[in-house]
Amino acid sequence: MESRYNFRVVEKKWRQRWEESGAFLTTEDSEKEKFYCLVMFPYPSGNLHMGHVRNYAIGDVVARFYRMQGYNVLNPMGWDAFGLPAENAAIKNHIPPAEWTWANINKMREQMKAMGLSYDWSREVATCSPDYYRWTQWLFLRLYHHGLAYKKRQAVNWCPSCATVLADEQVVAGCCERCDSEVTKKDLEQWFFRITAYAERLLDDLEKLKGWPEKVKLMQENWIGRSRGVEVKFTAENGEEISVFTTRPDTIFGVSYIVLAPEHPLVEELIKGKAEAGRVREFAARVKKQSEIERTSAEGEKEGVFTGAFAANPLSGEQVPIWVANYVLLEYGTGAVMGVPAHDQRDLEFARKYHLAVKVVIQPLGDDLDPAAMKEAYAAPGVMVNSGVFNGLDSEVARLKISGCISEKGLGEEKINYRLRDWLISRQRYWGAPIPIIYCDRCGVVPVPEEDLPVLLPENVAFEPTGESPLLKAEEFLKTTCPRCGAPARRDTDTIDTFVCSSWYFLRYCSPGESGRSYDLNKARYWMPVDQYIGGVEHAILHLMYSRFITKVLYDQGLAPVDEPFTNLLTQGMVLKDGAKMSKSKGNVVSPEEIIDNYGADTARLFILFAAPPERDLEWSDEAVDGAYRFINRVWRLVYHLLPEIKGNQTQWEAGALGAAEKAVRRVIHRTIQRVGDDIKTRFNFNTAVSAIMELTNALYHYTEGTEQSSGHSGVLREGAAALITLLAPFTPHLAEELWEAAGGEGSVHDQRWPEVDEEALQEDEITIVVQINGKVRDHVRIPVELKGKEMEDAALARSRVKELIKGKEVARVISVPGKLVNLVVRQSSSKK
RNA sequence: GCGGGAGUGGCGGAACUGGCAGACGCGCUGGAUUUAGGAUCCAGUGGGUUAACCGUAAGGGUUCAAAUCCCUUCUCCCGCACCA
Incomplete structure (x- = not known):
């Protein structure tokens, strides 16, 4: 073993060995529990960027960790390879898109390999390959x-x-x-x-996705946008029925006009022969020309024109004017709405602008709305007024009653609408x-x-x-x-x-070589669903909803083993530099290739995992990269110096015979094993996992330098070094593998079982608790761990500093929390004493 | 506007169920080693008149005890954007 760590040599050596030995090839194994770890496959732009590096580093820690936990891990990689840039390149440089794409794939595969990722490359797929798109x-x-x-x-x-x-x-x-x-x-x-045929299931099944971030589920929920309401038919004077959708049937007596989308097919019928016809057509033509932005921007002025026609309110029989306006969308609901200015803000604005009637039909409790003076619509529940037989009812009750009444009398029907489009x-x-x-x-x-x-x-x-x-x-x-x-x-x-290509690739990975079918259902049955999916939030709606949809379609046809593809989802944050997303135009791009060249893949991985928890944005820091590099070298030196103690040393010890320093080190070792496992498994907090490993390293340094040798010394060092190396394996795989070999470990470190926590080693005889007086920390005291209540209290009161501080005061109350603290609540003693 | 998230040293971030705020790292200061620089090792590092106290965006509250729970306000980020 060299005294100095040469990452260039070591990283290359192990990548070659892993590849030669097929270390990460995976097959179905019914004996073992499977774990499907998946990172979103990239578009092969030709260059890895830091966002990719982060994504793959996170995925690789998870994959390697679960492998060491004894799972049969599937960790595949592929290419979302169709797309416009290839065509643009073809136009610009006269290179066929296929050639350009494959060249990029080859380049990016090399960059990924340089990161030391544990992919099963035999399962690689590319969506642009005929073997793949045949199945798309x-x-x-x-x-x-x-x-x-x-x-x-x-x-x-x-x-x-x-x-x-x-x-x-x-x-x-x-x-x-x-x-x-x-x-x-x-x-x-x-x-x-x-996809709208699946709207309801896509919405309802979000509930099944316990391992998804609430944020993503909420975004999908809003995107699908379910709303319950009623479709009611108003009858125009020419006999045409105009259906409107409303979620507020309780306000139906407050309707003072009807509005149709300019593209609504009935518009032409209604204006036929009317003096207003010209103006309406002109208006509709103008709105259609408006771009999506102009038309739908929230600040956009609501504009409309009167059609000259009237329609009858199905409940009150009242005749109301029919308008056409830009704020009504043809694609949603029926493309027509009823205007209730008193109880809908948009309608109020529109009514004020065009001097339409405002009619209050719901009064808030203890208030009296004045329709002439209202500046804000009253949208909350209240008491029904001006609504015929429904007067006096609570509006929430009236909503159900009116809705029932409408469907009973055949004036319309209850309906659920979705914002989701096909x-x-x-x-x-x-x-x-x-x-x-x-x-x-x-x-x-x-x-x-x-x-x-x-x-x-x-x-x-x-x-x-x-x-x-x-x-x-x-x-x-x-x-x-x-x-x-x-x-x-x-x-x-x-x-x-x-997006269709990428909404089933996770199924293809289960049996990528299949030529006679899209995938082998039995193998998919073994691997699916994906246990951990990792990627950017930007796919919260698009890719993730499409994949859910396609999976459900296949499931319904008996072709997919599950109806939800991803059990757990981790959405990683962006990689920033100087507070902004890395981009060529801002000139703040840090190239992964350069970092890997100068510091090695392990440093790049470690920095990125340590700098921030994965969901959060990560600020790039050159200095912190140096820090990661230093730590790796520090670990190297530590193991190098310990080598004589640990290599081939099989000394065992009697737990009871260990010195205090040895016990303390073992406590740190096992607490670290516990913390790192917890941090990876339950919280994805790789940053705190790494910091725990750093603390272990520091503790081992201090132990070797500051302590006299005593019973069990070498054995404890050996245990510590082995733990350190195995815990590091998912994070810095090359370093760990080299150290494992140097220390005389058998086989690959990546085939080792994750170390077990020795509960006994965690035990402490004595602990330090905090003594508070009136909630402020005033002293510390060492006590036997098992002390509770009164005994803790006595230990605290026995301290001279504490005695001093409460002298002449009355202890009114004592709170003791076992293992933590004693809080003495004191006050000036009363003079009566 | 609606919905969600966040705000902690000079910086990235810790603090898991309310129980020692600032783990770990960066930076900085001092020391050791070295011809020197670098690298390394050790010590220190929230503010503060060094000791009371003050400190987790601001203000209030609950509690023996609040970064953590509740109310009000501010700032930033993300998503939706007239969905009737």
């Missing part, structure tokens, strides 16, 4: 055949820069999630997945899995038969900077024959949203 296409067909994939024409989100459509989830604040350009609307015929999965891009659909003039839409999959992406295509998908011009791809009638037909030129 198969998945599409499964949905298609079950009525869960359908095509429809509608105004969809269009990103002009990516020249493709986007799902609602991929539009962030009116901009493209990927490139930030402003999203516009385009009328197109597109493929959708009927998932638009068509993309007008080349670099994705082609949608396996054929259009035949005779047969119409024909799915590609499963045995004809994959529909291969043509490789001989030209990329031009027009933004148009090259598939549109790929004649040999386009032209095909109808599988049903054999007539000439053409293929769908769109590709499948890459």
